[in-house]
Amino acid sequence: MKVAVIGATGFVGKAMLPELLDRDHMVIGIARHPEKLGFRHPGLAMRAGDAFNVDQLAVLLKGQEAVISAFNPGWTNPNIYKDYIEGAKCIQEAVKKAGIKRLIVVGGGEGDGALATRDYLEVLKKEEDLEWTFFSPAILMNPTTSGKRKGIYRMGLDQPVFDKEGKSVLSVEDLAVAIADELEQPKHIRQRFTAAY
Numbered sequence: 104m105k106v107a108v109i110g111a112t113g114f115v116g117k118a119m120l121p122e123l124l125d126r127d128h129m130v131i132g133i134a135r136h137p138e139k140l141g142f143r144h145p146g147l148a149m150r151a152g153d154a155f156n157v158d159q160l161a162v163l164l165k166g167q168e169a170v171i172s173a174f175n176p177g178w179t180n181p182n183i184y185k186d187y188i189e190g191a192k193c194i195q196e197a198v199k200k201a202g203i204k205r206l207i208v209v210g211g212g213e214g215d216g217a218l219a220t221r222d223y224l225e226v227l228k229k230e231e232d233l234e235w236t237f238f239s240p241a242i243l244m245n246p247t248t249s250g251k252r253k254g255i256y257r258m259g260l261d262q263p264v265f266d267k268e269g270k271s272v273l274s275v276e277d278l279a280v281a282i283a284d285e286l287e288q289p290k291h292i293r294q295r296f297t298a299a300y
Contacts, residue, residue: 104129109170112136112140116134157196166201171209171282210239238282239296241264241298246274259299260296263297265299271299
């Protein structure tokens with residue numbers, strides 16, 4: 104599949120790229136500073152893009168079959184709430200303008216960032232043209248200590264998934280697995296879902 108990842112140099116985006124590439128998808132990574140990625144792959148084309156520029160983004164997305172948005176205006180950004188909502192809406196518009204039906208949005212975060220992603224989900228719920236999916240990460244998300252994914256997870260919809268110890272945990276590598284699985288075998292069209300161990 105031809106897949107674009109927006110926010111490709113961020114925490115989630117950087118984990119998405121190898122998972123998609125290992126599955127033989129052709130990937131365009133879009134970021135403000137694509138040179139920050141730090142690795143190359145024959146199936147990956149990195150492009151500089153601005154989430155707030157609908158026309159530019161639509162051109163970059165043209166010809167893709169799906170878009171995964173891991174857009175994040177920066178957790179330390181004092182205007183994160185406003186910037187996230189505005190950027191997410193611009194991405195949504197650019198996906199439609201590029202003629203793409205499938206959009207997977209990664210939410211999450213803390214404080215104003217979490218509030219912004221939650222409020223944007225309400226915007227997305229009114230979207231009737233796109234086959235959108237909204238992914239809410241587990242409450243605790245870190246890279247694995249080994250750097251390797253487990254490849255297993257449990258899913259939920261609107262409530263976090265907890266383990267026997269009452270923790271909601273998923274590595275960023277396995278978050279990438281859950282999103283790639285949803286991309287390849289859609290089970291949550293126009294729905295939110297979550298995953299954890």
